[in-house]
Amino acid sequence: MKKPLFNKVLVANRGEIALRIMRTLRDLEIPSVAIYSDADAGSLHRKYANEAIHLPGRASKDTYLNVDAILEAIRLTGADAVHPGYGFLSENAAFCAAVNKMGVKFIGPSDQAMHLMGDKVQAKNLMKKHNVPTVPGSDGALGSLDELQELAQKIGYPIILKAAAGGGGRGMRIVRQDAELKDSFEACKREALSYFGDGTVFAERYVSNPRHIEIQVLCDGKRGVHLFERDCSVQRRHQKLIEEAPSRFLNQEQRTRLGEIAVRAALAADYEGVGTVEFICESPDRAYFMEMNTRIQVEHPVTEMITGVDLIQEQIRVAATGELRLTQDDIQIRGWSIETRINAEDPAQDFMPNPGQITHLHLPAGPGMRVDTHIYAGYTIPSDYDSMVAKFISYGADRDEAIQRMLRALAEFECDGVPTTAKFHEVVLKHPAFVSGEFDTGFLALHQKEIEAALKGGPADDEWSRLFTAFQAQVKADGRRGTTASGPSQWQLRARHESCRH
Structure with a gap:
């Protein structure tokens, strides 16, 4: 034995x-x-x-x-x-x-690696030393308002202030003009101290509405591999809501290049275990290091679905043996996967958390469907912790099939006793901009009114369903399912949205 x-x-x-x-x-x-x-x-x-x-x-x-x-x-x-x-x-x-x-x-990683990558100022400086592209900004912590004003003149507006020890969208302020600098600087320092116990703040040029692409890495401190990318661009207040792998934003050459950069970034800190190197991308060829998450991610299942690799198992094996058993050639992309985070929140009430007892529950199943959850009928969702109650992960031979299977799952899901975000995800997945793959982190802000109308069952919902069905038929007829070819242009889609709204 x-x-x-x-x-x-x-x-x-x-x-x-x-x-x-x-x-x-x-x-x-x-x-x-x-x-x-x-x-x-x-x-x-x-x-x-x-x-x-x-x-x-x-x-x-x-x-x-x-x-x-x-x-x-x-x-x-x-x-x-x-x-x-x-x-x-x-x-x-x-x-x-x-x-x-x-x-x-x-x-997980060593405490030294965790501390190094957890301090965004130190991490950014380390990345520069190892030729990992970073967003223009301060070289270290900002010591004074005068220093911030000088930097703003150098790199131009807008800029973003960030807590050095921050994460999850906390301790961040976007500044668009001189008049906002003082109040934003002081508020960011207060929030950084309150949330993270460290008031250190730095600044970068703010990249408006980029794509948020992250690379999954697995290392043993000496050698590393990447497991390709996840697209996490559908966000609300810097919080990820829908993730998919791979991304239509990258082609194979760009995917390989970004993966190699991510491994280099992780090994710069002698990293051990699983981790995620996150990038903001102005274009597929202009990607900047944002941060490294030194843990397993909420959205790790989509990577597991397209690679067949149990990331938790490999994490445990590296911790036990000190050696990585996979090579880069062992890891291939097969198919497409999408994850939706199901929260006990009411989207119609600004996503207000609504804990309570689940009186009836039916979870989706069937081909290409995985559900990670801890809830059951009769379970009381406590108000003391995060409101996420389940993750739905769909898998398909291509993106179109992954979307369709997720929509099937969302329609099948029943949860009585508490409101959930299932309908919100259905609305987003049917939106023509999402279906086309032409969206960025500004997606929800751009389409907020339309999404709110669709959540209430307004005409936008019917129009999007029609466009969704028409686009699927076009994709199938053209034989472009699952490729990186573009759908309708963003301008065409926005024009359709305007006609839908009026």
């Missing part, structure tokens, strides 16, 4: 991602340990694990962010490894160091 990679792994997270990790641990015949709060007493991740440790309280600071309590759980259970998932302590260098100090393996 072969020796397991680890004897026991504690999953320092909750909900969907904790359950996702535990399933791979079971595939590898590794016992899992769950931690759970009072709010998660009825959670599936608690029930699924081989062991479970109760962390008293409901608030994150008392439970999933309570380092001392989690370290004690590791001691009590004798776990020899910890998987942090995403969010919570997944990118906390101090927690990583504390786990390793116990002689327990943190399944």
